[in-house]
Amino acid sequence: MAHLLFLVFSVFSAVCAAGIVLSRNSVNAAMFLLLSLLGIAGLFVSLDAFLLAFLLLLVYAGAVVALFVFIVMLLDTGGGTSPARSLVAKLAGLVALALIAAGLGSFALRGRLAAPGAAGIPAVGASLKAYAYQLFTLYLLPVEIVGFLLLITMIGVIVLSRKEEGNP
Amino acid sequence: MDVFLNLPVLVQVALKGLAVICVMFPIAGACSMAERKVSAWIQSRPGPNRTILPVFRWVPVVGPFLQKLGAFQLAADGLKFLFKEEIVPGQVNRLYFILAPVIAMIPALSTVTFVPFGASIDHAGRVFPLMLANVDVGLLAVFAVASLGIYSIILAGWASNSKYPFLGAMRASAQLVSYELSLTLSVLPVFLWINAPGTAGTMSLAKAVEFQSQAGFWGGAWFIITMPVSALVFIIALFAETNRQPFDMPESESDLVGGFHTEYGAFKWALFFVAEYSNMIVGSGVFVLLFLGGWNPIPWVSLATLAGWLGIAGHPVLVGAISILIFIGKILAMLFFFMWVRWTVPRFRYDQVMEIGWKKLLPLAIANLVVYAIGIALIQK
Known part of the structure; x- marks a missing residue:
């Protein structure tokens, strides 16, 4: 099931x-x-x-x-x-497609997915408390950095969308 | 109970789904009826008072009473929606136009499964909630699934391919996303208080009721008494999320004809309204569970105490029935409050809605959260 x-x-x-x-x-x-x-x-x-x-x-x-x-x-x-795509866009699309095909092909021919052993994954559980504990201890720095990034974005949007005085 | 649990999983799921439909559709229909009658009373009109089934015409006292109450209008309205011609205007995007009312129903009915609607006490004296899907993240599940309801309005407005529905959809998408923030922030103090240090973390709605049915002055106080600002922010945001007046920007009749449902008629239109009332019922249910003590009859008197007074403490089925009655009674009171507000307060302008949401409600919710976080940290230290 x-x-x-x-x-x-x-x-x-x-x-x-x-x-x-x-x-x-x-x-x-x-x-x-x-x-x-x-x-x-x-x-x-x-x-x-x-x-x-x-x-x-x-x-x-x-x-x-x-x-x-x-x-x-x-x-x-x-x-x-x-709208219809330009020649450059079409060429770029072809190159990207070729790259993806090459990547997938080489993976299919030679690659191997090394599954991490169950012992390698720390068992913290799926409860609310487990997530919260991890976020506020081990992953505190990444969380803070992401929060800061969002703050920068927000300030940027406000600055960009603000209308100048007398020049709406 | 054991008979039900022994059925195959798919049959159980189908039965639960059928139960939700059988309960929510008639209640939603009755709500649209009550809305007309309540509005009439508030405006000193008689309201619908003509419809009657021929059989009841000859019943002496009861017949005229039901006629005056407009009780049969419900059936007349329902049949009207069913038998009206289903029109699909020529300019619309057919797929999304037909899909939109269906999408409205899905979140509106699935959120019901996460809401505990009563409790019972087994022979050992333990209280257990009655609900269809017992998940630990109950409240989050309700919020998450309910937030998908926005797509029905957006798609309806966009697929109608005409100016007024489109404006209604634009307003809806901005309004619903804005007020979701205040809604979520306003309940955080409640769960900060419930998840005291040393307990397993939970977002369960049944746990919130359990916390309001403890002994003692602070244990028995409902959260609306201990956290009035949270309750206020939550109820205002709830009005906005369910598109009820004074926040019914997406359909404001006086400037947008009918808003997102201008092009709809017959049963498709009725589905939008069943979804709206269903959202109101679930929203009121969550408010009752979080702030009004759930199935506890009055503050400082828990369900167990009431069962003791009535002498039915040993009968799980009786206690369950009484708890469901109390819970439904509170929801009906909340629905009346929704209608009362609708016919009392005039509609906001759109810029006022945005200003209230971002400049007043959100700062209030954040300040409330900070104050309660500090207070709870000091108390539970």
């Missing part, structure tokens, strides 16, 4: 992720992003990581993608299709 759920959710989110890249209508792409996030939340639930699943839903599916859709609708009310 768990194995089947894992397969269903992972295939679902992978297909939706492909949908994000392939759909030309930007509202469709945003909806695929939402579905892909739902699939990942399902994966977290099947791993018993309820907190991560619901935080993912609350922050990304509930707020971030909603703002994406907001911006898409604000900029382009038709939800429209993207």
Whole structure:
């Protein structure tokens, strides 16, 4: 049952992720992003990581993608299709595709995924307290740095969007 | 109970889902009915008082009473929505236009499963909550799933491909994301207090009720008494999140015709309203559990004490039934409060909504959190 759920959710989110890249209508792409996030939340639930699943839903599916859709609708009310790409963009796309193909090919031919042993992963549990303890002890510095980065972004947005006096 | 637990998992899930639909649809319908009657009383009008089933016309006292109360209007309205022609306007994006009301229903009905609706006391005297899905992160689950409801409004407005619905959708997306912050911050003091040092961390709604049913003056006080600012911020944010007046920007009839649902009619329109009332019911439920003592009858009197007074302490089923009645009674009182506010307070302007959300409610919620964090740290040291 768990194995089947894992397969269903992972295939679902992978297909939706492909949908994000392939759909030309930007509202469709945003909806695929939402579905892909739902699939990942399902994966977290099947791993018993309820907190991560619901935080993912609350922050990304509930707020971030909603703002994406907001911006898409604000900029382009038709939800429209993207314009024809220039020659440079097409060339860059080809190069990127070749790189990805080369990477995947070399991985398929020679690569090996070394799964870390269960002993190597510290068992801290999936409870609320375990997460909070880790965030405030071992990972305090990264959390603070990310928070600071967000603060910088916020101040930057306020500065950029402020209207000059007498020059609206 | 054992019979139910022995059924296959999928059958259990289907039965639970059916139960949610069978409970929420009639209550939501009754709410739309009550809304019209309450608005009529507030505005000194009789309200709906004509509809009657032919059979009841000849019942002496009860028939006219139900007619005056408008009790049959509910059935008439429901049938009207069912039999009206389903129109899909020509200019819309068909897929998203039809999908939007369906998407509205999904989060509105799934959040119900995370809300404990009563409690019972087994023979050993332990209190256990009655709920459909007992997850440790209860409140977070409600917030997370409820936050997905925004897509129905955005998609409805966008797919309608016309000016007013589009404006309604834009307002909705900005408003809902803004007030979610205050909503989440306002409940943090409650859970700071519940998760005292040395206890296993929890976000469970049933645990919050347990904390309001302890002995002693501070143990029995509801959180609305000990944390009034949290309760105030939560209820204001809840009005905004459920698009209720004075925050019903997405549909404000006087400037946007019908807002996001201008192009909708018949049953698709009705689904939006069942979803709105369902969100109100779940929101009121969460408020009752967090701040109004859940299934405890009055402050400082817990369910167990009441059961002792009534002499039914040994009957889990009776105690469960009484707790559900108390809980539903509180929710109905909250719903009446929602309607009371709607027909008393005029609608805000959109800029006022944003200003209240970001410049007043959010700082208030943060200040409240800081003050309570310091206070709780000092008390629980």
